[in-house]
Amino acid sequence: MSTYESCSSRVLRVALIASIAALSGCTVGPDYRGAPEVANNAVHANAFVRAPAAGTASTHAPSRWWSTLGDPQLDALIDAALAHNQDLQAAQARLRESRAQLQQQRAEALPKVSADAAALRMRKPDLSSLQTSQQTSGNAASTGQTANASQGRGPLQLYTAGFDASWEIDLFGGTRRAVEAASAQAEAVDADLADTQVSLAAEVAQAYIGLRDQQQRLALANQSAELEQQTLTLIQQRRARGVGTDADVERQSTQVENTRATLIPLDEQVTESLDQLAMLTGQAPGALDRELSAPTPLPALPTTVPIDDPATMLQQRPDIRAAERRLASSNAQIGEHTADLFPKVTMLGFIGSNAADPGHLTRKSALTWLGVPYLQWDVLDFGRTRGSIRQAEASRDEAIARYSQTVLAALQDANTALSRYGHQRDSVARLQQIDASADRSATLMRQRYEAGASSMIDLLDTQRVQFTAQQNLVEGQADLLKDFVSLQKSLGLGWVPRTQ
Numbered sequence: 001m002s003t004y005e006s007c008s009s010r011v012l013r014v015a016l017i018a019s020i021a022a023l024s025g026c027t028v029g030p031d032y033r034g035a036p037e038v039a040n041n042a043v044h045a046n047a048f049v050r051a052p053a054a055g056t057a058s059t060h061a062p063s064r065w066w067s068t069l070g071d072p073q074l075d076a077l078i079d080a081a082l083a084h085n086q087d088l089q090a091a092q093a094r095l096r097e098s099r100a101q102l103q104q105q106r107a108e109a110l111p112k113v114s115a116d117a118a119a120l121r122m123r124k125p126d127l128s129s130l131q132t133s134q135q136t137s138g139n140a141a142s143t144g145q146t147a148n149a150s151q152g153r154g155p156l157q158l159y160t161a162g163f164d165a166s167w168e169i170d171l172f173g174g175t176r177r178a179v180e181a182a183s184a185q186a187e188a189v190d191a192d193l194a195d196t197q198v199s200l201a202a203e204v205a206q207a208y209i210g211l212r213d214q215q216q217r218l219a220l221a222n223q224s225a226e227l228e229q230q231t232l233t234l235i236q237q238r239r240a241r242g243v244g245t246d247a248d249v250e251r252q253s254t255q256v257e258n259t260r261a262t263l264i265p266l267d268e269q270v271t272e273s274l275d276q277l278a279m280l281t282g283q284a285p286g287a288l289d290r291e292l293s294a295p296t297p298l299p300a301l302p303t304t305v306p307i308d309d310p311a312t313m314l315q316q317r318p319d320i321r322a323a324e325r326r327l328a329s330s331n332a333q334i335g336e337h338t339a340d341l342f343p344k345v346t347m348l349g350f351i352g353s354n355a356a357d358p359g360h361l362t363r364k365s366a367l368t369w370l371g372v373p374y375l376q377w378d379v380l381d382f383g384r385t386r387g388s389i390r391q392a393e394a395s396r397d398e399a400i401a402r403y404s405q406t407v408l409a410a411l412q413d414a415n416t417a418l419s420r421y422g423h424q425r426d427s428v429a430r431l432q433q434i435d436a437s438a439d440r441s442a443t444l445m446r447q448r449y450e451a452g453a454s455s456m457i458d459l460l461d462t463q464r465v466q467f468t469a470q471q472n473l474v475e476g477q478a479d480l481l482k483d484f485v486s487l488q489k490s491l492g493l494g495w496v497p498r499t500q
Contacts, residue, residue, distance in 0.1 A: 027173025028342070029335015032180075035324045036400060038407040043310050050415035051307065052422025059306040063495065065488040066205055069299035069481075073292070074208050077281060081204045082197060082496070084282030091196040098182075098189040105182040109175045111167035111347075119358075120158040161361055162352020162368075169347065174339025177332045184329035191322035194495035198318060201494035204280050205485045211273035213478030215295035217471050218266040224467040225259045231460045232256050298477055301484060305421070307491060313414055314407060317492030323406040327399040334396060337388040343377035410490070417490040421483040424476070431469075431476040438469035 042049070047058055062068065066078055082088065170176055232252045238244035274292060275285040314320050350370040353361040360366055378385065445462040448454040488494060 026171065027176055027335060028338045029173070029177055030331060032328050032331045035327055035403055038404045039411060042411055043314060043407075045310055048307070048310060048415050048418050050419040050422070052418060052425065055303075055305060055422065055425050056307050056418070057304045058309060060312075061306045061308055061488070061491055061493055063493050065493050066201065068302045069205075071208075071299040073296070074205060074299060077208055077277060078201050078204050080281040081200050085200055085280060086282060088193075088196055088200055091193040095186070095189050095193050098186040102179070102182040102186045105179050109170060109179065111165055113163060113165045115161075115163050117161040118159070120156075120160075122156045157356050158354065159356070159358045159361060160352060160354045162350060165347075165349040167347045169345045171345060172339040172342045174336050177335035177339065181329045181332035181336060184325045184332060188322045188325035188329065191318045191325060194318035195322060197495040198489055198492060200280065202485050202489040204277065206482055207273055207276045207280065209298065209478055209481045209485070211270065211277065211292065212296060212298050213474060214266055214269045214273060216298070216474045218263065218270060219295055220467050220471045220474070221259060221262055221266060224464055224471075225256065225263065227460050227464050227467065228252070228256045228259055231457055231464070234457050234460070298474070298481060301477075301481060305484065305487065307418070307487070310411065310414070313491050314410060317410050318495055320403075320406055320410055320492075323399070323403040327396070327403050330392065330396040330399040334389060334392040337385065337392050340378070340385045340388070343375055346374040346376065348372050348374050410492075413490040414487075417483065417487040421480070421487050424480045424483045428473070428476045428480050431473045435469045435473045438466040442466040 037043075051058075066074055168175070232249070232255075235244050235248050235252050239246065239249050274288055277292065278285055278287045281288070308316070348371070350368075352368050353363075353366045354368065355361050355363065355366040442459075442462045442465075445454060445459050449456065449459040
């Protein structure tokens with residue numbers, strides 16, 4: 001080879017490498033520009049439209065909102081659920097799976113190298129039996145040749161070892177887009193895990209508040225039933241003396257049985273709440289009976305509930321982050337399929353050694369190598385690739401619509417929760433007034449009874465009304481607490497940021 005040809009060959013190789021390097025920086029498909037703007041006026045407002053005038057403050061809301069209720073048992077239950085709930089563990093497994101898929105996709109951009117080795121041993125076939133009888137009785141020269149041939153038989157041995165390598169050069173960014181899509185999908189699954197934490201914390205709090213509400217109303221209903229039974233006994237005594245009537249006795253008997261009938265579903269609800277809390281914390285039914293069977297007061301609602309502005313709420317809601325990441329993944333998949341329109345270049349290489357003796361494998365004369373670029377291009381695929389691109393574009397458009405709907409639903413969820421909380425707060429204030437009035441009435445009636453101005457039946461009836469007012473107040477306070485929990489969930493609170 002002449003000096004001119006050698007220089008030309010080097011120039012061509014350098015030009016080829018430079019071209020490949022330049023093309024490797026090319027990435028086809030649309031670049032992700034972020035999620036579209038949705039409901040700008042509502043998102044960028046300073047406050048929610050339905051925020052109540054009293055009872056809330058536009059300050060930063062804590063993620064562990066349940067700690068503001070000051071109930072250690074509730075804190076322990078939510079912590080246990082976040083550690084042992086099976087739905088949460090399934091979400092964590094899905095996250096590990098998505099991250100493994102991302103790792104696998106990143107590995108696709110790297111060279112693939114495999115090693116192989118073999119040892120071959122073979123014996124030549126014995127051809128002496130095929131000699132004819134005429135050759136056996138031939139001359140000595142022929143006999144000598146046969147003997148030499150027979151002596152030449154022996155085992156053939158071959159040892160081989162080598163490495164194969166292939167590397168698809170990402171000329172048009174198809175692999176990079178696939179990594180981008182897998183990374184966004186893994187982030188979406190991570191947001192799904194946070195969303196599961198939000199829902200789980202709220203579900204545990206709702207079940208716990210329901211349990212304490214049912215236990216308190218059950219205790220009050222039992223007291224009311226005892227009072228009504230005492231009233232029935234007095235009416236029966238009056239009837240026996242000829243003062244009362246049979247109609248009075250039957251009317252009070254009906255009232256007693258109606259009150260006792262309410263005890264059965266309340267007791268059933270208590271059992272269901274205990275089993276639900278056990279299931280949410282990853283335990284079998286009955287596991288929390290001893291710990292939670294004793295009635296305790298409802299958690300104390302904070303005087304002022306902090307709420308963030310709409311923009312902050314949208315940033316911290318995991319379901320919105322998941323929808324945005326799935327949109328980014330769908331956008332990257334368009335470029336992944338678009339790259340299939342262009343040629344693919346794969347660098348193939350082999351280096352190996354072959355020898356009849358394993359000790360000779362390292363000799364230079366036994367080495368063989370091969371390096372070659374391999375070009376593949378589906379020039380005529382009858383529209384399959386473009387069909388895949390249109391499918392990816394449609395998936396991207398669907399992801400845009402789903403993201404927009406998720407944002408609108410989040411705004412509606414937060415405003416509805418704020419409205420319900422404000423109205424229930426007003427309702428509880430009315431129930432407190434009714435309860436206070438019933439307490440004053442019972443106190444006045446007791447004073448009249450002690451002064452001999454009213455009967456025991458009148459006093460018992462007033463006390464029954466007092467217990468009814470207390471039951472309604474407890475139920476209203478429980479509903480207010482549940483609305484508080486729903487509000488925290490609508491704000492996207494309750495998830496723990498991951499450190500890795």
